[in-house]
Amino acid sequence: GAGVSQTPSNKVTEKGKYVELRCDPISGHTALYWYRQSLGQGPEFLIYFQGTGAADDSGLPNDRFFAVRPEGSVSTLKIQRTERGDSAVYLCASSPRPVTGGRTGELFFGEGSRLTVL
Amino acid sequence: AQTVTQSQPEMSVQEAETVTLSCTYDTSESDYYLFWYKQPPSRQMILVIRQEAYKQQNATENRFSVNFQKAAKSFSLKISDSQLGDAAMYFCAYRVDSNYQLIWGAGTKLIIKP
Numbered sequence: 001g002a003g004v005s006q007t008p009s010n011k012v013t014e015k016g017k018y019v020e021l022r023c024d025p026i027s028g029h030t031a032l033y034w035y036r037q038s039l040g041q042g043p044e045f046l047i048y049f050q051g052t053g054a055a056d057d058s059g060l061p062n063d064r065f066f067a068v069r070p071e072g073s074v075s076t077l078k079i080q081r082t083e084r085g086d087s088a089v090y091l092c093a094s095s096p097r098p099v100t101g102g103r104t105g106e107l108f109f110g111e112g113s114r115l116t117v118l
Numbered sequence: 119a120q121t122v123t124q125s126q127p128e129m130s131v132q133e134a135e136t137v138t139l140s141c142t143y144d145t146s147e148s149d150y151y152l153f154w155y156k157q158p159p160s161r162q163m164i165l166v167i168r169q170e171a172y173k174q175q176n177a178t179e180n181r182f183s184v185n186f187q188k189a190a191k192s193f194s195l196k197i198s199d200s201q202l203g204d205a206a207m208y209f210c211a212y213r214v215d216s217n218y219q220l221i222w223g224a225g226t227k228l229i230i231k232p
Contacts, residue, residue, distance in 0.1 A: 042122070042209050042222025043163075052120070059219070089161055098218060107220070109163040 002026075004110035006092050012116045013082055021077040021113045025094030032075050034067060035060075035091040035108065043091055050098060051077060082117045089114045120145050124214050126222035131200045132231050138185075139226050141210030149215035152186065152193045157207040157225070166208070169193065191199045195230075217222045 005024040013019055018102040034109055035043035045059040052072045060066070064082075067097050069075040078088055121144045131137035143152070154166040169177045169186050174183045176184050181201075196206055210223040 031218070035220075040224065042211070042224050044219070044220040044222070048218055056218075091161070091163065093163070106165050106168075107163075112161040114161075 004092055004094055006090075006106055006110035006113050008113055009111065010114045010116070012118065015082060015084060016118050017117075019115060021079075021090050021110055022090030023075045023077070023094075023110060023113070024073070025073065025092070026096075026108055027073075029094035029096050029108070030072070032069060033093045034075070034077055034093075035113070036092055037089045039088070043050065046090075048076070053097050058075050080113075083109045083116075084117045087115055087117045106108045120147075120212065120214070120221050122210055122221050122223040124210055124226050126226045127224075128227040128229065128232055130131060130229040131197075133202060134199055135197045136196060137200055137228065139197075139208050139210075139228070141193045141195070141223055143191050143193065143210075143212050143221075145191070145212065145214070147214045151215065152184075153212045153213070153220070154182070154184070154193075154195045154209040155211060156204075159206075163209070167195065187226045200230050202230050202232060204228060 007022045033048050034046040037043040047067050048056045049069045064080045066078045089112040090110045093109045097105050123142045150171045152169045155163045156166050157163050165184050167177050167179045176186050181198045183196045207225045207227050209225045211220045213220050
């Protein structure tokens, strides 16, 4: 597709359930990022992929959160035993290459997945 | 710690007038980048303008310009000739050159009055 696609757009689940959020980046973009945006706040970094590997998962809040990108394209963010505090918009972004090393590097964002845990 | 502060939770401006959104940041780094992103109700973050810290000249993009004061660690966004389509949340963000993580402010809601 032309842009970053995220599904589902909205997800309502019950406390304790398992959730998967999908991100389809722009074709050819090797770098992929997940951010979490809680209500009334700016996004917070979760994880960064370069190709298939998670180059930095230091932002994942705990071991209930896990993300994969098995073929270097689509990524899935997985949340086990969801809690009410996990409610947020989960934003995915991609870039053609890593944005470090003197590159200003524009990130291209999707429209996010709004997760509501009841 | 690196932080970004947007002190204006909400701003309003009359259509066609000019508005300035404030942003300050705290860092000990010398090589970094600053960004303003717009987030409409669709939730998609859209890059408005960016500034490299090593550049003294303020960035401009059509009706959008910044006032970058490196010593004061200030990075304000000026929107000229405000249009109804400018209504959105605006986020200031910072990134160190050696890192890819964006550090974000809490955002400013911009309301355009017709």
